[in-house]
Amino acid sequence: MNIVVCVKHIPDPNLPAEMDGKTLKREGVQGVMDPGDEFGVEAGLQIKERLATGDGESGEGEVTLVSMGPAAAMEAVRRGLSMGADKGVLVSDDVLKGSDALATAKVLSAAIQKNGAFDLVIAGVESTDGYTGTLPGTLAEFLGVPHVSTVKEIVSADGGTLKVNRQTADGYHVVEVGLPAVISVTAGVNEPRYASFKGIMAAKKKPVEQLSLSDLDLSGDDVAVKQEVTELSKAEEREGGEIIEDDGSAAAKIADFLKEAKVI
Amino acid sequence: MAKVWVFAETTPEGEVDPAALEILTKAREIGDAEAVVLGPGATKAAEKLGEFGAATVYASDDEVYGDYVAQPATHALHSLIEEHSPDLVLFAMAYDSRDVAGRLSAKLGSTLMSNATDLIDENTARTAVFGGATLVDVKLEGSPKLVIFRPKSFEAAPSGGSADVVEVSVDIPDDLKKAKRVERHIEEATGPRLDQAPVVISGGRGLQEPGNFELLDQLAAAIGNAAVGGTRAVVDAGWVPYSYQIGQTGITVKPSVYLAIGISGATQHIVGMKGAKKIIAINKDEEAPIFQLADLGIVGDALKILPQLIEEVKTRKG
Numbered sequence: 001m002n003i004v005v006c007v008k009h010i011p012d013p014n015l016p017a018e019m020d021g022k023t024l025k026r027e028g029v030q031g032v033m034d035p036g037d038e039f040g041v042e043a044g045l046q047i048k049e050r051l052a053t054g055d056g057e058s059g060e061g062e063v064t065l066v067s068m069g070p071a072a073a074m075e076a077v078r079r080g081l082s083m084g085a086d087k088g089v090l091v092s093d094d095v096l097k098g099s100d101a102l103a104t105a106k107v108l109s110a111a112i113q114k115n116g117a118f119d120l121v122i123a124g125v126e127s128t129d130g131y132t133g134t135l136p137g138t139l140a141e142f143l144g145v146p147h148v149s150t151v152k153e154i155v156s157a158d159g160g161t162l163k164v165n166r167q168t169a170d171g172y173h174v175v176e177v178g179l180p181a182v183i184s185v186t187a188g189v190n191e192p193r194y195a196s197f198k199g200i201m202a203a204k205k206k207p208v209e210q211l212s213l214s215d216l217d218l219s220g221d222d223v224a225v226k227q228e229v230t231e232l233s234k235a236e237e238r239e240g241g242e243i244i245e246d247d248g249s250a251a252a253k254i255a256d257f258l259k260e261a262k263v264i
Numbered sequence: 265m266a267k268v269w270v271f272a273e274t275t276p277e278g279e280v281d282p283a284a285l286e287i288l289t290k291a292r293e294i295g296d297a298e299a300v301v302l303g304p305g306a307t308k309a310a311e312k313l314g315e316f317g318a319a320t321v322y323a324s325d326d327e328v329y330g331d332y333v334a335q336p337a338t339h340a341l342h343s344l345i346e347e348h349s350p351d352l353v354l355f356a357m358a359y360d361s362r363d364v365a366g367r368l369s370a371k372l373g374s375t376l377m378s379n380a381t382d383l384i385d386e387n388t389a390r391t392a393v394f395g396g397a398t399l400v401d402v403k404l405e406g407s408p409k410l411v412i413f414r415p416k417s418f419e420a421a422p423s424g425g426s427a428d429v430v431e432v433s434v435d436i437p438d439d440l441k442k443a444k445r446v447e448r449h450i451e452e453a454t455g456p457r458l459d460q461a462p463v464v465i466s467g468g469r470g471l472q473e474p475g476n477f478e479l480l481d482q483l484a485a486a487i488g489n490a491a492v493g494g495t496r497a498v499v500d501a502g503w504v505p506y507s508y509q510i511g512q513t514g515i516t517v518k519p520s521v522y523l524a525i526g527i528s529g530a531t532q533h534i535v536g537m538k539g540a541k542k543i544i545a546i547n548k549d550e551e552a553p554i555f556q557l558a559d560l561g562i563v564g565d566a567l568k569i570l571p572q573l574i575e576e577v578k579t580r581k582g
């Protein structure tokens with residue numbers, strides 16, 4: 001089975017976010033592979049391994065990482081390779097700076113198609129920095145395949161069909177999808193492995209294809225941004241209230257507050 | 265006047281997603297509002313959509329929209345758009361809607377804005393970043409423009425109107441029937457719905473262990489008309505089901521009182537609860553960001569305070 005995993009390089013979410021004019025500053029800040037994408041990489045590796053150990057079809061096939069981002073995004077690709085993915089594709093082009101979700105999906109779809117035939121594409125449910133959560137669907141439409149979002153469990157993968165549990169607002173649905181397909185996985189889907197020292201060393205030798213927009217036969221017009229930030233403003237701030245140290249009377253204080261708010 | 269469409273989700277019983285009614289209320293302020301609702305329950309749902317301001321509702325009760333994920337609905341909505349050329353198509357941030365919107369964006373080549381919190385005019389939508397501290401206005405190009413709104417962005421108000429219901433009959437090609445729902449599991453919840461309860465008691469990792477959520481249930485029972493929720497941290501840890509999650513990737517709540525217990529106040533959590541009328545926080549770290557928005561902040565040990573609070577509430581209720 002050929003599996004593609006989308007990995008995004010984002011500003012380190014543990015550092016305070018900075019603005020660059022009217023958008024989030026992304027360049028010259030410490031970056032990491034989106035923590036949400038670790039679940040996608042792990043899911044891809046697990047499916048490949050499960051098939052390789054014989055429950056299902058033959059274990060042939062690869063896990064390929066695909067990313068669009070600045071040159072520094074190579075770090076995210078290497079991270080996924082050190083977890084165990086086989087190879088990577090990184091699309092970098094100055095024109096792509098500030099791309100919206102539509103352009104990103106178009107580029108990733110072109111890169112995936114150029115990489116060759118695929119059975120499954122895995123993405124995170126939403127990126128930590130952009131969180132539009134729409135990319136997997138848009139990507140699937142460009143690829144002309146079905147997609148299942150918010151997958152919280154991969155039940156089985158064989159015979160050209162994937163069976164998954166899809167998170168819903170009030171429970172979950174079991175969905176069977178014919179491959180090829182796109183899925184997006186939640187943080188509950190697995191426990192991502194740590195990259196071992198051996199894995200990190202091996203990752204340095206794994207192939208990463210670097211592509212520009214013209215390698216994908218796309219022009220600047222194809223990826224023109226169709227959204228413009230016109231204004232930033234401060235939201236009305238909530239006034240902080242009274243903060244007290246519990247000296248044994250806090251519970252009574254809260255109960256009084258609830259009474260005053262007329263909820264008890 | 266701009267033609268503004270709302271894509272509404274419904275249950276098979278015909279109960280419309282409340283977020284669709286909120287968005288519809290806003291849509292009629294901006295232009296001529298119409299709605300699209302697909303799947304079992306649609307015709308019944310259309311009535312309600314009419315009461316909230318949709319002059320025309322395109323509806324189909326066809327099971328194909330419930331049985332197969334995203335593709336049939338995208339196909340039908342796309343052909344309706346080609347036929348009627350709306351200027352805007354608005355969606356609620358709900359799972360199926362988000363999937364349809366994402367696919368539609370590729371089909372139309374239209375830009376799609378997600379996580380919107382307001383619609384300024386027919387070309388501009390607003391979103392909030394940094395936990396709602398900064399508002400960002402975004403101008404969208406092309407037609408139709410696609411926007412997904414966070415639930416509870418607007419207050420739903422009936423218009424006193426009624427809809428002209430137009431039955432949708434679009435053939436769905438077989439190759440769009442590939443992702444099939446084979447089972448549906450509903451996690452039974454007791455008490456009021458989290459997004460409708462006047463009091464929400466929410467727990468975080470500060471509760472130390474899953475068993476301590478029991479204290480929140482007891483407090484909810486003592487208060488009455490209260491629902492229990494949590495942070496993503498406790499959901500990911502498997503302490504409580506996903507349906508408890510409040511925040512960016514979960515539910516948005518706007519109760520009269522929100523109790524944040526052992527919750528740090530990460531921006532992704534705050535966007536889901538900062539609309540509460542009153543916020544009470546208990547945290548043992550006085551530096552916790554949640555205190556910046558608390559009307560009453562208690563620096564202390566939640567596990568010590570909770571049992572006392574349950575007793576205090578019981579006494580006051582007599």
Ligand SMILES: Cc1cc2nc3c(=O)[nH]c(=O)nc-3n(C[C@H](O)[C@H](O)[C@H](O)COP(=O)(O)OP(=O)(O)OC[C@H]3O[C@@H](n4cnc5c(N)ncnc54)[C@H](O)[C@@H]3O)c2cc1C
Binds near residue numbers: 472
């Ligand atoms: C893309 C993305 C989406 C996300 N979406 C969501 C979302 O929808 N909802 C959400 O909640 N989070 C979301 N998060 C996660 C969010 O960033 C935080 O990690 C999470 O909200 C933290 O949960 P917490 O407050 O329970 O845990 P922590 O941050 O670990 O906080 C625990 C708190 O408990 C306090 N504490 C410890 N012991 C006690 C005690 N005995 N008594 C009182 N207080 C105590 C501590 O001081 C601390 O402040 C998202 C993150 C990402 C990247």
Ligand SMILES: Nc1ncnc2c1ncn2[C@@H]1O[C@H](COP(=O)(O)O)[C@@H](O)[C@H]1O
Binds near residue numbers: 037104126127128132
């Ligand atoms: N530039 C990118 N490169 C690779 N994958 C991406 C990129 N942007 C988004 N993704 C993937 O799409 C998922 C959803 O992203 P989003 O729709 O932007 O919230 C992410 O979790 C990633 O797996």
